[in-house]
Amino acid sequence: xxxxISVGVSDLERSARFYEVTLAPLGLxxxxxxxxxxxFGKSYPEFWINLRAGISPVPPESGSHICLRAKSxxxxxxxxxxxxxxxxxxxxxxxxxxxxxxxxxxxFIRDPDGNRIEAVTFPKE
Numbered sequence: 480x481x482x483x484i485s486v487g488v489s490d491l492e493r494s495a496r497f498y499e500v501t502l503a504p505l506g507l508x509x510x511x512x513x514x515x516x517x518x519f520g521k522s523y524p525e526f527w528i529n530l531r532a533g534i535s536p537v538p539p540e541s542g543s544h545i546c547l548r549a550k551s552x553x554x555x556x557x558x559x560x561x562x563x564x565x566x567x568x569x570x571x572x573x574x575x576x577x578x579x580x581x582x583x584x585x586x587f588i589r590d591p592d593g594n595r596i597e598a599v600t601f602p603k604e
Contacts, residue, residue, distance in 0.1 A: 483518075484545055485527035486594045487534045491517065493566075494528050497590055500565040502526065504557035505549055505598060537593035539570075544587065544595035551600055552584045558598040559586035566591055575602075 488494035495517045499509055502519050507526060511518035518524025526547070537543075549555045556573045563569060571587030585599040 483520075483525045483527060485516075485529050486545065486590070486592070487531035488528045488590070488592050488594075489530075489532060489534050490591070491515065491528065491530040493591060497562075497565045497567065498526070498528060501558060501562040501567065501588070501590075501596075502547075504554050504561055505547055507547075534592060537589075537595070539589075539593070539595075541593075541595075544597055546585075546597040546599050549598045549600040552602060555584055555586050555598045555600055559588060562588035562590075562596070570595055571597075 573586035
C-alpha cells in the first residue's frame with residue numbers, strides 16, 4: 480500500500496549519518512544522495528530524509544511515528560542500540576508489546592529532530 484515515506488530533518492548530513500547507522504540492522508542502506516534529500520532502502524529508496532533547515536523539533540505529543548519491519552527481535556534490539564549510539568533517544572525500549580489481536584516485539588526511538596521511528600517484528604512464540 481505505501482511505496483515510500485519521508486521525514487524532515489534540520490541537518491541533512493547529521494541525519495544521514497544517524498540513519499546510516501540506525502537503519503543498517505534492518506538491512507537498509509543509503510542508496511540516493513541529492514543536495515537536499517537522502518534515500519535509504521534495500522533495493523530502492525523506501526525511506527527518505529529531506530532537508531528542512533527551519534524545521535522545529537517534532538514535539539513528543541505529536542502522535543505521529545513511522546514503523547519499519549524487522550525480521551527478528553535481534554534486529555529490533557540492534558536497531559534500538561544503534562539509534563542510541565548514533566545520538567537518538569529512547570522512546571520505548573525493545574520488548575513484547577501487549578495487544579489483544581497479535582503478539583509483537585518493538586522498540587521506539589526519536590531521531591535528532593524528534594521524529595519517532597519504530598522497528599517491529601512478530602515472533603511466533
